[in-house]
Amino acid sequence: MxxxxxxxxxxELSPECREFLYMETTPTxxxxxxxxxxxxxxxxxxxxxxxxxxxxxxxxxxxYTFKRSEGEKCVDVPWMYEPQLSTxxxxxxxxxxxxxxxxxxxxxxxxxxxxxxxxIFYERGTLNPDEHQDEPDDKASTYTxxxxxxxxxxxxxxxxxxxxxxxxxxxxxxxxxxxxxxxGITTSGKMIRRENMNRIAVPTYLWSAYCCVDYDRNTxxxxxxxxxxxxxxxxxxxxxxxxxxVSVQKLEEFLKKTTFVDQNxxxxxxDCVPAASSKTV
Numbered sequence: 001m002x003x004x005x006x007x008x009x010x011x012e013l014s015p016e017c018r019e020f021l022y023m024e025t026t027p028t029x030x031x032x033x034x035x036x037x038x039x040x041x042x043x044x045x046x047x048x049x050x051x052x053x054x055x056x057x058x059x060x061x062x063x064y065t066f067k068r069s070e071g072e073k074c075v076d077v078p079w080m081y082e083p084q085l086s087t088x089x090x091x092x093x094x095x096x097x098x099x100x101x102x103x104x105x106x107x108x109x110x111x112x113x114x115x116x117x118x119x120i121f122y123e124r125g126t127l128n129p130d131e132h133q134d135e136p137d138d139k140a141s142t143y144t145x146x147x148x149x150x151x152x153x154x155x156x157x158x159x160x161x162x163x164x165x166x167x168x169x170x171x172x173x174x175x176x177x178x179x180x181x182x183x184g185i186t187t188s189g190k191m192i193r194r195e196n197m198n199r200i201a202v203p204t205y206l207w208s209a210y211c212c213v214d215y216d217r218n219t220x221x222x223x224x225x226x227x228x229x230x231x232x233x234x235x236x237x238x239x240x241x242x243x244x245x246v247s248v249q250k251l252e253e254f255l256k257k258t259t260f261v262d263q264n265x266x267x268x269x270x271d272c273v274p275a276a277s278s279k280t281v
Contacts, residue, residue: 061184177214
């Protein structure tokens with residue numbers, strides 16, 4: 001007798017959430033027993049995809065489609081968690097943390113608010129930022145701890161935030177079709193501890209890459225060479241943390257040297273180069 005498990009936490013990604021990925025394909029070369037795909041659902045709709053590490057209790061990456069916007073911040077949205085990561089639940093959507101909740105119900109496999117309360121050297125940084133979304137529900141859906149990593153304040157508020165603005169303006173102005181973005185992290189063993197236990201891994205680097213094959217061919221050269229794809233990364237430290245912009249291939253080579261990806265690691269299938277259309281006679 002088989003049982004049907006509701007929920008959107010999976011080892012393999014369901015078709016309805018593949019729309020947030022270029023060619024509906026996840027990055028290759030990222031395989032580990034502790035990783036789970038989360039189809040991030042909010043208000044009855046899938047919003048983006050997260051690959052989550054249930055041991056480190058942080059996302060490895062979030063993958064989303066960019067929405068043109070003026071970059072407004074979302075206000076009055078409570079921080080949420082993913083019920084399906086560690087408990088059986090009647091819902092397959094992210095939920096606000098309940099008041100007076102019992103931690104042990106779900107803290108084994110994911111971060112909770114208390115993990116960040118005393119982590120005074122870090123802030124909550126979202127991999128899929130609300131300013132890259134437009135609709136209120138899409139913005140609100142970014143406020144789940146399964147989309148959050150610990151980021152040092154200078155990086156969160158100045159360095160990385162500035163780069164998110166740059167990418168938003170670039171894609172607003174020159175991307176004519178859908179832009180697919182994947183933003184992730186590397187780790188090297190540093191952990192945030194609570195009650196003498198390792199709780200959350202601290203990223204060493206933040207990285208991000210976008211793919212937009214339908215772009216304005218009249219874009220000024222200073223921006224045009226950054227299409228159809230480009231990438232950047234930065235150190236999650238108070239010093240030497242300026243963002244480095246590179247090609248996606250250079251980012252992949254960098255990540256192969258600095259994190260646990262396989263040598264076949266690829267962020268976008270076919271390097272975000274659309275196959276030439278073939279005509280049959």
